[in-house]
Amino acid sequence: MTMTGLSRASLAPDTVAAPLVRARNVHKSFGANEVLKGIDLDVGQGEVVVILGPSGSGKSTFLRCINQLEKMDRGSIEVAGEQIGYELRDGRLLALSPRAVARQRRRIGMVFQQFNLYPHMTVLQNVVEAPIGIHGVPRAEAEAYAMELLVKVGLPEKAHAYPRQLSGGQQQRVAIARALAIKPRLILFDEPTSALDPELVGEVLETMRGLADQGLTMIVVTHEIGFAREAADRVVFMDGGVVVEQGRPEDVLVNPRQPRTRAFLARVI
Amino acid sequence: MSAAVQPVLADARDVSRAHRPFPIGRIALWAIVVGVFAQAFWAIAHNKNFEWHVVAQWFTADSILRGLGVTLGLTVVSMVIGTAIGLLLAMGRLSEDPLLRSLSALYIWFFRGTPLLVQLLFWYNMSTLFPTISIGIPFGPTFASWPTNDVITPLTAAIAGLSLNEAAYMAEIIRGGLLSVDRGQYETADAFGMTRWRALRRIIIPQAMRSIVPPSGNQLISMIKATSLVSVIAMGDLLYSAQAVYNRTFEVIPLLMVAVLWYLLVTSILNVGQSAIERYYARGERGAASRTPAPTVAGETL
Ligand SMILES: Nc1ncnc2c1ncn2[C@@H]1O[C@H](COP(=O)(O)OP(=O)(O)OP(=O)(O)O)[C@@H](O)[C@H]1O
Ligand SMILES: [Mg+2]
Numbered sequence: 001m002t003m004t005g006l007s008r009a010s011l012a013p014d015t016v017a018a019p020l021v022r023a024r025n026v027h028k029s030f031g032a033n034e035v036l037k038g039i040d041l042d043v044g045q046g047e048v049v050v051i052l053g054p055s056g057s058g059k060s061t062f063l064r065c066i067n068q069l070e071k072m073d074r075g076s077i078e079v080a081g082e083q084i085g086y087e088l089r090d091g092r093l094l095a096l097s098p099r100a101v102a103r104q105r106r107r108i109g110m111v112f113q114q115f116n117l118y119p120h121m122t123v124l125q126n127v128v129e130a131p132i133g134i135h136g137v138p139r140a141e142a143e144a145y146a147m148e149l150l151v152k153v154g155l156p157e158k159a160h161a162y163p164r165q166l167s168g169g170q171q172q173r174v175a176i177a178r179a180l181a182i183k184p185r186l187i188l189f190d191e192p193t194s195a196l197d198p199e200l201v202g203e204v205l206e207t208m209r210g211l212a213d214q215g216l217t218m219i220v221v222t223h224e225i226g227f228a229r230e231a232a233d234r235v236v237f238m239d240g241g242v243v244v245e246q247g248r249p250e251d252v253l254v255n256p257r258q259p260r261t262r263a264f265l266a267r268v269i
Numbered sequence: 270m271s272a273a274v275q276p277v278l279a280d281a282r283d284v285s286r287a288h289r290p291f292p293i294g295r296i297a298l299w300a301i302v303v304g305v306f307a308q309a310f311w312a313i314a315h316n317k318n319f320e321w322h323v324v325a326q327w328f329t330a331d332s333i334l335r336g337l338g339v340t341l342g343l344t345v346v347s348m349v350i351g352t353a354i355g356l357l358l359a360m361g362r363l364s365e366d367p368l369l370r371s372l373s374a375l376y377i378w379f380f381r382g383t384p385l386l387v388q389l390l391f392w393y394n395m396s397t398l399f400p401t402i403s404i405g406i407p408f409g410p411t412f413a414s415w416p417t418n419d420v421i422t423p424l425t426a427a428i429a430g431l432s433l434n435e436a437a438y439m440a441e442i443i444r445g446g447l448l449s450v451d452r453g454q455y456e457t458a459d460a461f462g463m464t465r466w467r468a469l470r471r472i473i474i475p476q477a478m479r480s481i482v483p484p485s486g487n488q489l490i491s492m493i494k495a496t497s498l499v500s501v502i503a504m505g506d507l508l509y510s511a512q513a514v515y516n517r518t519f520e521v522i523p524l525l526m527v528a529v530l531w532y533l534l535v536t537s538i539l540n541v542g543q544s545a546i547e548r549y550y551a552r553g554e555r556g557a558a559s560r561t562p563a564p565t566v567a568g569e570t571l
Pocket of ligand 1: 030033035053054055056057058059060061062
């Protein structure tokens with residue numbers, strides 16, 4: 001299996017820097033149900049990776065392993081050269097304390113299918129919660145940056161609204177602003193448009209495309225093939241808990257080599 | 270159908286012009302209710318046996334106000350301690366550690382399963398069970414030791430009894446509240462790298478409060494009345510003070526009325542407070558938009 005995709009980062013001359021995310025042989029079972037059967041994946045700095053695959057293929061589970069919302073059974077994941085959840089000390093692998101795990105998650109943003117905004121806080125409070133409370137940014141500075149981000153996602157006039165007063169698309173754009181507010185090294189998107197009415201999908205994808213163009217490192221699980229085609233540096237096709245095929249969108253989406261990929265694309269396009 | 274008829278028809282059917290039927294049934298009911306209440310009020314106000322002048326005379330007497338102070342103080346202190354212990358018990362019940370889970374369950378089982386009056390008597394008579402109280406390592410050396418009678422006064426027995434009992438009830442209320450919060454909220458807090466405690470304080474508890482406040486209001490009101498039980502261990506609460514007076518003057522009914530009126534007054538104030546707190550924690554809810562200070566979105570439809 002090829003590890004390195006043809007990303008912007010790897011196409012650049014003399015870039016031999018280690019990938020930002022390096023997953024090796026990741027296994028995960030829920031009881032007897034083996035959901036991940038050895039995932040290998042590298043994501044370079046600034047790369048936009050879109051993960052496609054049929055329902056139940058383990059895409060969400062893999063994404064959640066990266067920021068330790070799920071505990072994997074076997075293998076390892078490194079983010080920015082640091083192993084997630086464990087520490088190798090004198091040749092012995094030790095599980096990290098909950099506090100250390102929390103520290104590792106601080107620069108990994110996550111956008112959920114169900115938005116998961118904090119309903120008891122206004123939009124602005126949602127966005128500044130982590131910067132002020134976890135990263136120790138002074139309030140004035142955090143709020144100024146939050147307003148900048150709300151402008152970026154097109155919602156500055158909603159700063160003092162509560163999440164339930166917003167449409168689904170607006171909520172998801174706030175969730176994206178909230179994830180950006182922590183100045184993440186990496187953002188994980190788990191089907192960010194699946195809970196939206198069809199006419200609201202566009203505005204969220206538009207926002208995400210903007211982020212992709214700015215060189216943010218993103219791993220996106222989605223069923224939006226159009227987004228994969230336009231915004232992805234690399235498309236990864238998962239099925240049955242393994243990576244079946246990966247490569248540039250124009251290759252994987254147009255000329256898939258694996259029959260399973262072909263069958264999947266025939267169904268969704 | 271001609272085009273000219275339709276607007277007329279539509280106007281005639283405009284619901285804003287509708288007449289309501291005369292609510293004869295409701296007015297009759299109101300008349301009966303008002304009549305019954307007026308009669309009852311008249312009977313109570315003019316019944317010599319209530320001795321309203323005695324009630325007025327004692328209502329703000331020093332001893333009664335001191336008793337009221339004790340009742341309120343006991344309620345507040347026991348409620349605060351009870352809620353704090355209740356939160357720990359609720360977290361214990363929801364913990365992944367089976368030892369913590371069963372210890373919390375055992376505590377709740379015991380304190381909910383025995384009468385508060387009996388618990389108070391046990392605390393008050395603790396010295397007959399354990400003559401001294403010590404701090405030290407179990408089965409090892411002790412660092413400090415006091416005679417139980419010095420530690421357990423009527424006040425400490427009352428606080429211990431009321432708050433430990435309250436904790437068992439608050440634990441279940443808080444546990445229900447924590448469970449009512451969407452799992453996605455816990456995950457989001459985790460994903461942003463919040464510590465357990467921070468997630469609880471900033472994200473989970475404020476949302477859990479919506480289902481914690483109403484039953485807690487009930488608890489607080491029960492607690493105010495439960496404090497009257499401490500009169501059995503010689504604590505000078507409101508009821509005890511009223512009893513102390515009528516034991517001398519034999520004006521039993523008027524002094525009980527003094528106590529009743531004070532209990533009613535305090536619980537009424539609490540009801541108002543509870544409504545305010547419920548409104549506060551309902552902010553951000555659907556339909557709460559017009560009541561919350563959210564300037565840019567007032568009137569936006571959902
Ligand atoms: N917490 C859990 N407990 C038990 N089984 C789970 C759990 N989470 C996921 N699974 C199972 O793991 C498998 C993969 O789930 P996952 O959510 O990763 O799939 P997915 O590729 O994201 O699918 P979808 O496109 O429908 O979101 C499914 O069979 C699911 O039932
Ligand atoms: Mg999924």
